[in-house]
Amino acid sequence: MIDVKEIRKHFKVYEKYPDLVYLDSAASALKLDSVVKSMTDYMQFNGSNVHRGVYKLSYDATEEYESTRGVVANFINAKSEEIVFTRGTTDSLNMLAQSYGLNNINEGDEIISSVLEHHSSQMPWLNVANKKKAVLKYVNLIDNKITIEEFKKVLSSKTKVVALTHVSNVLGYVTPIKEIIKLAHEVGAIVIVDAAQSVPHMKVDVKDLDCDFLAFSGHKLMGPTGVGVLYGKKKLLDDIEPVDFGGDMAEDVYTDHMSYKDAPYKFEAGTPMIAEVIALKEAIKFISSIGLDNIYEHELKLKNLAIEKLSEIPNIEIYNKDTSTGVISFNIKGCHPHDAASVYDKNNICIRAGHHCAELIMHHLQVVGTVRASFYLYNDENDVYEFVKATKEAVEFFSMFDL
Ligand SMILES: Cc1ncc(COP(=O)(O)O)c(C=O)c1O
Structure with a gap:
């Protein structure tokens, strides 16, 4: 079991931004005070x-x-x-x-x-x-x-x-x-x-x-x-x-x-x-000291919760529902991933959008890019709920354009 409150005490960035929802650890993880x-x-x-x-x-x-x-x-x-x-x-x-x-x-x-x-x-x-x-x-x-x-x-x-x-x-x-x-x-x-x-x-x-x-x-x-x-x-x-x-x-x-x-x-x-x-x-x-097995299990739990909640939202295409690590790639139908990312940013959520330096898989999926959320040991369920809330907001907002 990971105690996220305790873990966050090791990162000054959470002192400065207590509401930070950081879901871009696959790009770069937050840096430990030590x-x-x-x-x-x-x-x-x-x-x-x-x-x-x-x-x-x-x-x-x-x-x-x-x-x-x-x-x-x-x-x-x-x-x-x-x-x-x-x-x-x-x-x-x-x-x-x-x-x-x-x-x-x-x-x-x-x-x-x-x-x-x-x-x-x-x-x-x-x-x-x-x-x-x-x-x-x-x-x-x-x-x-x-x-x-x-x-x-x-x-x-x-x-x-x-x-x-x-x-x-x-x-x-x-x-x-x-x-x-x-x-x-x-x-x-x-x-x-x-x-x-x-x-x-x-x-x-x-x-x-x-x-x-x-x-x-x-x-x-x-x-x-x-x-x-x-x-x-x-x-x-x-x-x-x-x-x-x-x-x-x-x-x-x-x-x-x-x-x-x-x-x-x-x-x-x-x-x-x-x-x-x-x-x-x-x-x-x-x-x-935390243990990789604990970290892996924690990420998987958050990822599964996020997939479950995302799946309830219309117009979302998830590309890796059955993945066994803490990464989710998806798109809001008809919406460029960069446009979607701006809604997350407005909500203090750091998320990655684009081809993730992996253009070959974008060609394979026939998309210009994806929105990617990635979890690590300092994320918690509240991060997932904030992420899902922002996703709903993005879906509703972009549906107004009848794309
Ligand atoms: C699978 C994979 N390989 C290689 C790299 C490149 O790592 P770095 O930019 O740290 O050299 C990354 C970074 O995102 C990656 O995810």
């Missing part, structure tokens, strides 16, 4: 660089920075040396495409994607496919979902990379990723999991999944913006080339050759996002 404090503590009372100073302040910063690696590793059941800090999911996924993709994919090779992908998961591989004359194949969706049967139809001995979302940011459907990974490994392909929408909301165990790479962002789990994680199996991280070269990742540098550190450090060139990495562990500690 995260903000950790960042300002580093900025005010430290400020030195990591990995290079031979003095106490820098040792302290390094220890704080590296301890986050351990906390993240523990959170997803990885080893510390398998955790690379990046700027976010987009950065992690692009880095893989630039490194693994451009070096290992050849003409005629096949890469598997889906129309459920966020642009950050699909575009880097479209780029690789175009550059290397490889074939980008898309899993056919059944009822807007990725299924094992359809995945098998696109998998072949030519498949080299499978890059799929774990949870769709538009529809919230959970991909049967564990079975997909097993099948992909049987043909020698590697699997890259876009876990931006799963890691903040459900237990993700990289060893259990046996994924090769997995990416997520700090800001979607109440941590800082500008920091993310790339998990990679150590052997694969050792084998792939870095794409950024420079300070901190170098081992020995000469005029005509160079060597660099072992993974994960070879992927962290230059001064990293020190305050952000240090503060990320506060978000993970908080989530762990």
